Amino acid sequence: MTQAHQLLFRVFAFILGAAVGSFLNVCIYRLPVDLSINRPRRSFCPACKQPIVWHHNVPLISWFLLRGRCANCGAKISFRYFAVELLTALLFLAVWQAFPWQIAVAYWTFVSLLIVGTFIDFEHFIIPDRVTIGGIVAGVVASLAVPALMETNSRVAAGVRSVLAAALGYVILLLILEAGKIAFGRKRIRFDTPTPFTWTKREDDAAFVVGSEKSLWSDHFARKKDRLLLQCDEAKVDNHTYGNLTLDFHYDRVTVENEQFLLDHVNEISGIARELLIPREAMGRGDLKFLAAIGAFLGWRAVLFSLFAGSLVGSIIGLITLVAGKRVWSAKLPFGPYLAFGAISWMFFGDVFLQWYGGLLNP
Numbered sequence: 001m002t003q004a005h006q007l008l009f010r011v012f013a014f015i016l017g018a019a020v021g022s023f024l025n026v027c028i029y030r031l032p033v034d035l036s037i038n039r040p041r042r043s044f045c046p047a048c049k050q051p052i053v054w055h056h057n058v059p060l061i062s063w064f065l066l067r068g069r070c071a072n073c074g075a076k077i078s079f080r081y082f083a084v085e086l087l088t089a090l091l092f093l094a095v096w097q098a099f100p101w102q103i104a105v106a107y108w109t110f111v112s113l114l115i116v117g118t119f120i121d122f123e124h125f126i127i128p129d130r131v132t133i134g135g136i137v138a139g140v141v142a143s144l145a146v147p148a149l150m151e152t153n154s155r156v157a158a159g160v161r162s163v164l165a166a167a168l169g170y171v172i173l174l175l176i177l178e179a180g181k182i183a184f185g186r187k188r189i190r191f192d193t194p195t196p197f198t199w200t201k202r203e204d205d206a207a208f209v210v211g212s213e214k215s216l217w218s219d220h221f222a223r224k225k226d227r228l229l230l231q232c233d234e235a236k237v238d239n240h241t242y243g244n245l246t247l248d249f250h251y252d253r254v255t256v257e258n259e260q261f262l263l264d265h266v267n268e269i270s271g272i273a274r275e276l277l278i279p280r281e282a283m284g285r286g287d288l289k290f291l292a293a294i295g296a297f298l299g300w301r302a303v304l305f306s307l308f309a310g311s312l313v314g315s316i317i318g319l320i321t322l323v324a325g326k327r328v329w330s331a332k333l334p335f336g337p338y339l340a341f342g343a344i345s346w347m348f349f350g351d352v353f354l355q356w357y358g359g360l361l362n363p
């Protein structure tokens with residue numbers, strides 16, 4: 001190819017990425033709230049619900065020209081829209097530069113799935129099945145179509161490797177999840193005698209004391225959907241008194257006999273408890289399927305690498321937020337984005353990593 005051709009293809013990859021990023025924004029907004037992604041066809045403003053005309057919907061450019069506001073009602077449009085378009089455009093370009101075109105097309109699909117999964121996980125602490133299971137299916141199909149993804153010439157071998165790598169991703173994370181439950185998960189505690197408890201607001205956290213056991217409130221919750229149930233003989237929520245009830249806690253709210261209190265507005269909860277129930281999972285099932293999709297596209301080594309790199313970066317960021325004192329309820333971080341980070345690192349630098357690792361083993 002001449003240089004002019006190469007440049008043309010690069011520009012094309014970038015613009016295609018920006019356009020796909022614009023569509024991914026629609027998926028990120030609509031998938032978790034169960035809105036159809038093709039109806040209405042036109043994008044609409046989340047604030048005033050007005051359809052966005054095409055010349056206000058040009059990827060990257062419109063967000064700048066409208067200064068991040070809706071042209072109709074002036075509502076602020078999240079910076080995320082711009083960020084997703086730019087990120088997708090840059091990754092599409094990088095993939096195009098680094099890989100032969102058949103692999104690049106497969107990786108474009110993969111990168112798109114990672115971006116949707118990551119941004120939905122950030123906001124909702126879930127990764128929808130359409131992203132994860134869809135990703136597994138797409139990965140196996142891509143491997144059958146482009147066996148080079150699985151480093152073989154045989155379609156059958158590529159399909160089998162892809163399926164096995166997906167299974168490895170699911171099973172390895174499932175084992176960690178189950179091991180975590182055995183190590184940390186005291187899920188149901190029935191007290192021998194009725195036991196007094198208190199929940200007391202402490203700045204942006206709370207002290208939770210049951211009997212003689214003291215704990216920080218935020219330590220009991222890893223995800224938005226986590227719950228803590230406390231069966232009580234009696235309980236007091238600020239000035240309200242109740243008898244024989246179950247306190248149904250989420251990290252930021254408590255439901256008592258169909259009445260909901262935001263914990264931000266509550267100073268103290270106390271009472272006598274009989275049983276504590278934590279129906280919790282250390283990780284969402286979405287993460288298992290997400291890692292399986294990574295395996296289906298990148299193979300078994302990428303599963304191990306993504307898990308390792310993701311856990312490492314996750315712990316480092318967790319430590320930083322802890323040291324910086326920024327660890328509040330809302331600062332709980334999902335795992336999906338770290339897995340995605342590991343997968344993208346592997347995609348571009350897996351070979352370098354393997355060479356370095358091989359050098360360590362055979363100096």
Ligand SMILES: [Zn+2]
Nearest residue numbers: 045048070073
């Ligand atoms: Zn609007």
